[in-house]
Amino acid sequence: MSERDLGDRFPAVGDGKELEPGDSFHKEEVQLALRNGGMPLEGLRYPITPTGMHFLLVHFDIPEVDAKGWRLKVGGLVSKPMSLTLDEIKARPAVTTVVTMECAGNGRALLSPRPISQPWLLEAIGTAEWTGTPLRGLLEEAGVSEEAIEIVFSGLDRGVQGGELHSYERSLSTADARREEVLLAYEMNGQPLQPQHGYPLRLIVPGWYGMASVKWLAGVEAVAEPFQGYQMSQTYRYSQEADDPGEPVTLIRVRALMIPPGVPDFATRTRLAEAGPVRLRGRAWAGRLAVSRVEVSVDGGSSWAEAEPGEEVSPYAWRGWSFDWQATPGRYTLCVRATDSEGNVQSVDQRWNYQGMGNNMAQRVDVVVE
Ligand SMILES: Nc1nc2c(c(=O)[nH]1)N[C@H]1C(S)=C(S)[C@@H](COP(=O)(O)O)O[C@H]1N2
Numbered sequence: 001m002s003e004r005d006l007g008d009r010f011p012a013v014g015d016g017k018e019l020e021p022g023d024s025f026h027k028e029e030v031q032l033a034l035r036n037g038g039m040p041l042e043g044l045r046y047p048i049t050p051t052g053m054h055f056l057l058v059h060f061d062i063p064e065v066d067a068k069g070w071r072l073k074v075g076g077l078v079s080k081p082m083s084l085t086l087d088e089i090k091a092r093p094a095v096t097t098v099v100t101m102e103c104a105g106n107g108r109a110l111l112s113p114r115p116i117s118q119p120w121l122l123e124a125i126g127t128a129e130w131t132g133t134p135l136r137g138l139l140e141e142a143g144v145s146e147e148a149i150e151i152v153f154s155g156l157d158r159g160v161q162g163g164e165l166h167s168y169e170r171s172l173s174t175a176d177a178r179r180e181e182v183l184l185a186y187e188m189n190g191q192p193l194q195p196q197h198g199y200p201l202r203l204i205v206p207g208w209y210g211m212a213s214v215k216w217l218a219g220v221e222a223v224a225e226p227f228q229g230y231q232m233s234q235t236y237r238y239s240q241e242a243d244d245p246g247e248p249v250t251l252i253r254v255r256a257l258m259i260p261p262g263v264p265d266f267a268t269r270t271r272l273a274e275a276g277p278v279r280l281r282g283r284a285w286a287g288r289l290a291v292s293r294v295e296v297s298v299d300g301g302s303s304w305a306e307a308e309p310g311e312e313v314s315p316y317a318w319r320g321w322s323f324d325w326q327a328t329p330g331r332y333t334l335c336v337r338a339t340d341s342e343g344n345v346q347s348v349d350q351r352w353n354y355q356g357m358g359n360n361m362a363q364r365v366d367v368v369v370e
């Protein structure tokens with residue numbers, strides 16, 4: 001089968017029909033959702049997400065990597081190309097950073113009409129302690145040429161998207177790649193990376209949506225032209241229609257989430273809570289900005305009250321928040337929204353875009369109080 005045929009059978013993000021709200025999911029989307037699990041929202045209770053609860057996003061298949069034969073190749077416009085073993089990378093200066101990662105598609109399936117792709121509701125998040133060596137040191141040692149404007153990161157996984165057979169590859173400007181927080185990570189929560197999270201080595205770009213953090217990293221290449229690979233030029237764009245190149249998706253937008261209170265109804269997922277004091281809790285983050293404010297609404301977003309912010313543990317990680325609600329019998333739609341240090345605040349309405357990227361509209365949780 002030609003690449004074109006494959007592309008036609010498995011259309012790119014947003015290539016498909018525009019569905020009406022209430023339309024059911026395609027079984028291929030369910031298959032994607034089962035492969036790429038999210039963090040159950042009660043997982044917001046843990047400051048560091050247990051590894052098996054951290055969300056997962058794998059476009060193609062998890063590649064089979066033999067760590068002994070694996071090498072990280074550093075090349076392109078550098079004065080000293082390198083080929084490094086895992087042990088050589090581990091022997092370099094090590095840093096551990098707590099980072100909240102979120103998929104750019106988080107919130108996609110709440111949009112109306114709904115783009116056809118990995119159908120995230122709100123669970124494409126997780127926070128981990130990543131250990132690795134700063135990329136910056138390696139780039140300095142390799143001697144990136146003045147002509148280089150971007151660094152291209154290549155993963156070992158391959159597949160077809162939008163009719164194009166390619167390896168998963170993303171680039172960063174040389175300035176972004178040289179930021180001190182960018183890591184070549186080989187441990188997650190104190191353990192070697194699990195296969196699905198990028199073993200043996202991945203990039204971690206704190207503050208950026210997850211697509212920048214290339215897993216199964218094998219190549220780091222300095223280039224003189226903007227990299228036009230599929231995962232840069234065709235997807236991860238804020239666009240309004242299929243042919244609109246739009247703007248690239250970059251940093252994580254501000255968001256707060258709450259642990260749904262009470263207990264769920266199995267079939268409808270509506271929450272059931274007891275009248276009386278209910279402590280609402282959750283976490284809020286804003287990429288590499290700080291969260292300056294968290295507010296809660298118990299009337300579907302008509303009126304808001306201040307929540308109590310918790311401690312900040314890392315400039316790149318979520319912080320907790322809590323709110324004491326005096327619940328009286330009735331039906332409620334609880335909402336939470338955060339504001340970042342630049343004054344951006346989550347809206348209650350969707351900011352629709354064709355690929356369903358960066359939808360940070362405020363969470364809504366239906367609760368029946370008895
Ligand atoms: N090589 C490779 N890297 C990748 C991906 C991928 O499919 N292949 N998915 C990206 C996306 S879209 C996200 S959101 C994060 C998810 O990282 P996690 O699965 O460890 O949570 O990995 C990114 N890195």
Ligand SMILES: [Mo]
Pocket residue numbers: 057102103104105210211
């Ligand atoms: Mo993602």
